[in-house]
Amino acid sequence: MKSRSNILSAFLSLILAGTLLLPTASAAPDLTTATSSAPLVNLALNLPYTFESPYPRDSHFGPTEDAYPDDTGKQLTDGIFGGMTFSDKAYVGRLWQGYRTFKLDLGELATIQDIRVSTLQDIANGIYFPEEISYSLSANGKTWEDLGQVKSGRPTTEKGPVKQTIARTGVNAVARYVKVTIPVESWLFLDEIEVMGTRDQSGRKLKASAEPKPNQGYPRPGSEQTGGIQNEVLIYTGEWQYQPSDWISFSKEDFKPYVSYVDTNMKRKDFMFDGFLFLPYAPLMDGANYGPTTGKPTSKAHFEQFLDRLFRDDYELGALNEAVKEAKADMPGKKYEAKVVIAIPYPRTDQSDFGDVDGDGISENLNVSEVGEAAALENRLKVTKWFVDEVYKRWNAKAYSDLELVSFYWYNEYIAHQLSELDHELVKQTGDYVRSKGATFQWIPYYFARGWNDWQANGFDSALMQPNYFFHANAGVDRLDTIAQAAFNNGMGVEIELSDTVLTDEKLRERYYAYLDAGREYKFMKKSLNAFYQQVKTLLKAAQSETAAGREVYDRTYQYIKGKYPQHP
Helix, strand or coil, rough: CCCCHHHHHHHHHHHHHCCCCCCCCEECCCCCCCCCCCCEECCCCCEEEEEEEECCCCCHHHHHHCCCCCCCCCCCCCCCECCCCCCCCCEEEECCEEEEEEEEEEEEEEEEEEEEEEEEHEEEECCCCCCEEEEECCCCCCCEEEEEEEEECCCCCCCCCCCEEEECCCCCEEEEEEEEEEECCEEEEEEEEEEEEECCCCCCCCCCCCCCCCCCCCCCCCCCCCCCCCCCEEEECCCCCCCCCCCCCCCCCHHHHHHHEECCCCCCEEEEECEEEEEEEECCCCEECCCCCCECCCHHHHHHHHHHHHHCCCCCCHHHHHHHHHHHCCCCCCCCCEEEEEEECCCCCCCCCCCCCCCCCCCCCHHHHHHHHHHHHHHHHHHHHHHHHHHHHHHHHHCCCCCEEEEEEEEECCCCCEEEEEEHHHHHHHHHHHHCCCCCCEEECCCCCCCCCCCCHHHHHEECCCCCCCCCCCCCHHHHHHHHHHHHHHCCEEEEEEEHHHHHHHHHHHHHHHHHHHHHHHHHHCCCCCCECCCCCCHHHHHCCCCCHHHHHHHHHHHHHCCCCCCCC
């Protein structure tokens, strides 16, 4: 049910199953700087360094990356370059956790000209070039000059295997300490980091840069940024190959314990969620899939099928409107507004015949490999704008009495630069269009997914990160500490995750409660927009559960939503 978890596990399995030959390693050629006739030497050669994540080692992904270790602590400065195969022993592999920071002490002041990072891309194995690398220098190890970022010089869609060196050149500064910060959004494979310069102090003096901006904090609940939403629940709709065929769908009675907090007799006691995010269930009966790469690409007919399901009178939006109307009638003294978020399905880059969305009689070709990046972006943007317009057209026609459409959601859970170099531009321009209509634009990437820390630059108004702790059996509870810290530092919230197994499995129930404990401890319970992923109707089943443990899941969720979740042993 959770496509985000399937993506991670599938591609990790692919990597771990690979058996590749080892090419012979080779040394890099000696080069000279363009501003001097004197040959540059690699000042970092064979020196020790640190190469660390800003967060603790993850107990789920850590053992996987151990297959590509830094054996000597000098592997990135030993002068040995790898070939085109990631299993080459010259490579150090690192997996997710946000960033890696390389720090080197040259032992003495020297004039640094270039800092070079050699890296590999192999898209089939989930290995990507870092999209940009940050460089900085220090003379004393305390104050640093920020040398800025250098972006990747090769196409993000180049399947590879292919190598490149991403370098900050022409520095000409006297320094002793070097720091290189590299994003890790899937696999990162490096074989060498070089610091080219001369062993003198002929370069310029460093200028201390301003300290980094302070922590941003969480997206404030109920704010304009969040579309006024405080606590949001994910509501899926879609086809199902088994009986009942329409069970991935919500009736008025199904919505009752989401709109209202109910007792064991299903009597309303209070209001519950104020935000409802509607998404399509990814696989379709004809083999198409709303995901970016799984199954066959979706078309205009599939996007319309999602809309047809959403705007039914007895299910989804129509049912939610009636459920809210009844709840307000039962509890007239309580203030409540139900806010709706609608997912924009991903316009896939492998779709050559999406359908005509602009009325010119020509089907839109979204296939990057066939029409090129610029034309594909133009056509994909036509699709997202058409979809948003169609939502408003149908919404206005229904004239719901008790619902407010406040936001749209980007369905894909990472910025797919491996599929299109301009994927971020599609997101950004779609966000601009959504805002021009008076709505906000939100996103929930998976664990440190590609683009997670650039969510604002990519045009989102709010974003939350999936810890995926519930779905990774080997992950320690400190995974939630890491995500809370990363989210807070980058202005994000934290998605809370559970499936039907919480009703019957004590260990998985405790994993769910760990999210609630973390929300209380790190204060995103009260100070952040919260979103709850569920396995279609998990919280409905919890509300109706005949076991004390199952019902407790629902009651604790209500306590959390109201900011009254107590500390538990």
